[in-house]
Amino acid sequence: MAIKLLKRLVTPTLMMGWAIYYFIEICGKKASAGYFIKPIFWVMALLYCLIVFMDARDCRDEAEAEKTADSPEQRQAGEEKAAAQRADLKRTAICIGSAFAYIFILPYLGFILSTTLVLFGLFWWLGSGNKLLTFVYAAGVALGMYLLFKTGLKVPLLTGFLGFI
Amino acid sequence: MEIVLQGFRTVLQPHYLVFMFGGVALGLFIGFLPGLSGGMGIGLMLPFTFHMEPLTALVFLCSIYTGGIFGGAVTAILLNTPGAPANLSTVLDGYPMARNGEPERAMGISLMSSTIGGIVGTIVLILLAGPLARLSLKFGPGEMFFVAIFGLTVVGSLADNVVKGVFSGLFGILLGTVGLSAGGILRGTMGSVYLMDGIPEIPALLGLLALPAIYELSGRKSAVLKVDTMSAGMASLRGLLRGFRDTFQRIVQSLLCSLLGVVVGIIPAAGSAIAGMLGYNWSKNLSRNSDKFGTGVPEGIVGPESANNASEGGALATMFVLGIPGSTATAMMLGALALQGWAVGPKMFIDHADVIYTAFSSLFCQQFVMLLLGAGLCLLGARLVKIPVKYLMPVILVFAITGAYSSSYLRFDCNLLIFFSVLGYLMKRSGFPAMPMILGLLLGGMADTELMRIHQLFDSFWEIFKSPIVIILAAVSLLSVMLPFIVKEVQRRRRS
Structure with missing residues (x-):
């Protein structure tokens, strides 16, 4: 579950990481440089926390659903989906x-x-x-x-x- | 009125018709190429207009401009690659409709909506150019700030997951502020001189939208999911005509979005991209099918395509009356008029009223030329998506990279394209929509600059609300945010 959550959070964390770097840079400049940027950053930080919470909840629900999914068809479908994702990643690379x-x-x-x-x-x-x-x-x-x-x-x-x- | 009729008599002469057909064809072709827009076509032809008589030059450049906007819609529909920022929101429903096996229908809707938008824009331009453009003179930093905010209110409605959509939009806004600020402060460039002017739009646009779609295409056999079994020519023509019919069935929506486009167009620097986005957003909010938007519904194409083409009339009104260019294309046109030794502004309407109104009349005729030539491009484009992916995908990839390079002749832009394509791919996989981010990127810089000006010119931010235009824009922005919730609530109550 933890790995799944980490995978989901890669993209928003990258985005938030750059936003933090940008925010720190702006804080070291004249106040006028951050009139618009600072409030935007804080709203973004708030939404990031909300995304982490939502993704963690979704991962927990999915893990529970997987535990109850015992049929071979469901397992096979899961494996096929994972294989398709791997192939897609390879093609994109x-x-x-x-x-x-x-x-x-x-x-x-x-x-x-x-x-x-x-x-x-x-x-x-x-x-x-x-x-x-x-x-x-x-x-x-x-x-x-x-x-x-x-x-x-x-x-x-x-x-x-x-x-x- | 007599001067307008005289204008029609002039432009319908064979000499001007040749330039109209040539210009529209060139605009359609350049707009069709990913990354290149009508503005570039005008820039390219600028030196040639020096040897033309002023009216011919004006008719020719306006024709390129007219063709350029629609040309970009064809690639947006067929390849998920908007030819220019104006066609951004056409992707949202145009591409899914094409993927579902109806590319001709999608292009037919787009073509007819563009024509209606163009006609409405021209009529408004002929009748109200003066008063409308003078209204735009009243726009100060407060008004412009709220124009940007009005555009940004769309971000929430561009995604299924509102939280992820807004997060993506805010990230785009931050990216939009990178570069030299209005106060002369360098921000977020990471030491790169190429980013001092901000993040270039074309590589970002192609990287976030086109390239992830191209990567996805490599895993498929055909660019469309269902291929029509009818003979290619007949199927294409029928699809196109069906698209025309779909548009006429939504004529009220098309006309309203066109009027919205004209209003956005007259605001300096607002541009056709915002017009298209707002056209899409308002169509979605007020449509009965709002929950089906993004799956390939005709309303999702009619709205943005009517609005972005109609904005052309508004932008030209501001340019001719005030001499303020609202976009790259109008700036280029201003340059062409300067080459002819003309000073654009209110005095031009007194000194050269005949030439100006003849150019406006030509704009009206160009819409019909576009309808004719655009239909040809659509039929050709419909064949394009039937080319096997093994040949289509690599060619589009190379075209996208060359298109990004062509925007400013820098290899840096190509690297930026790849960076944004990786980001776009990751966002797609994680369910973060790219469209709000692009909108933020386009409008973030404008909002930041105007807010800085407000701080410089006013003692307090709230002083801007003394202007009735600011109050109206703030109210409309608020309404734009609230409308989806209000509509949903009304629908829920009706059902219960």
Whole structure:
């Protein structure tokens, strides 16, 4: 139950943690910096306490319901839900990792090469079959986007070691 | 009246029609791209207008503006990615309706509501531009503070769990105050010079709404849950027409939300995002289906889409009469007029009344051009969601990152996008709605600045209540908070 509660409280605690850091910073500045921020912070702190209380109550109720749920179907449903959550987390981690890698390599490889590589990787991961065709699709989309943003919309896209793409 | 009719005769000439079609098409296309808005389209075309005659330039830029707002609604509905802040609240019911297999219907509702909103906004602009804009001159810091508070009253009604919704909204407000304050104090930047101007809206918006939806998309085979078995073209057209019919069945709601949008639009810096949010909130509070909002109900699209397009007329009234830009797009337009050597303000209505009223007439005609070209974009967009996810998802991801980069050409914005996407994902998993947080982010800075000005200009905060506008705005804000409870109570009593 405690682990479940901690998991639930990760997001509001992160938000509250930043709010505390911000509040402390504001307290060290001129009074006018906190006219609006300070009351907002206190209401937020109050709501955080309420969220902790509500989540603790929900976790307790769920734990009690689990204790009474003895049937194999219910257990199987619970396991399936947990497996789906794990798969979702893995997929999201891959997506975030790809996005981060893309942003990281952009200034080194330039827009066209980076976009082609990332698109190819993601197309392939999501089940696109023929590798050559997948690469052609990826390169085509990258080139199309380059023409749209660089030539059409005059966006100064990042250029890599080749200096022009 | 004669000057308006003369304006219609002028803009219906082929020369202006070409620029109207071109401008609306460009606005629709740019608005359709995640992260890019009509404002950017206007900025992009600004240098070209230097060589145009003033009226052509004005018609062309207004057309881009008109197309830009609706273009953003298409991606909001199809991909949970608002093309611009104006389309934020369209996501709430547009995306669930599209996911339920009715993307064409959702887009049809949005298109017809946008057209009605645009027409109402233009009529108000033609008839009442002067008096309305002069009213906005009476807005001081007290009034502006309550405009922001009025916008923020929506946060509670944007979530099923009110406590989590308000918590999320307050967090957004704090984020909205990051950067250099009106008093010159640097707050919460963590030493980053890129945050001195505050947290950029586009990466935050795309990160909190679009990217978590894209991550979710990677686990599915199709972007829509139910795919129509009818032939694609016929199904799309039928869906679109059904959307039109749905809007006409809610014509009163559409007209009322349009009027609300115009009023919000004339207030400097209030903008179409607040208009859309308020349109959604009031529709939800006053609708019989209020408990079904967020599941894909037509009323949830009609309200915000009518209001955000109607706000365009109000914003233009303030810009033309007072020379105060209410948004990036109107600021760009002001720049275009300056390039032509025109000083925007009350004198412009005396010196160039013919050109101004012809531009207003063109705005009216542009709504019909938008209806025509927008229908084409909807039919094209409906095909987009039927592309297999294995190709669709990576392309949208790269588009979102490039869109975030394009807003200020900084890699920092891309990193911020990823940060907000992680936060958005965690919030989604924990049941914290992202929408109140975005609203807080958009309005927090404004409320903070105005409160600081109140402290500088008045001896006591309560002095602002000497203004009747402040009292009205405070009463409306209070009503906005109380209305859901009052409506629920009335419904409960009726049932019992």
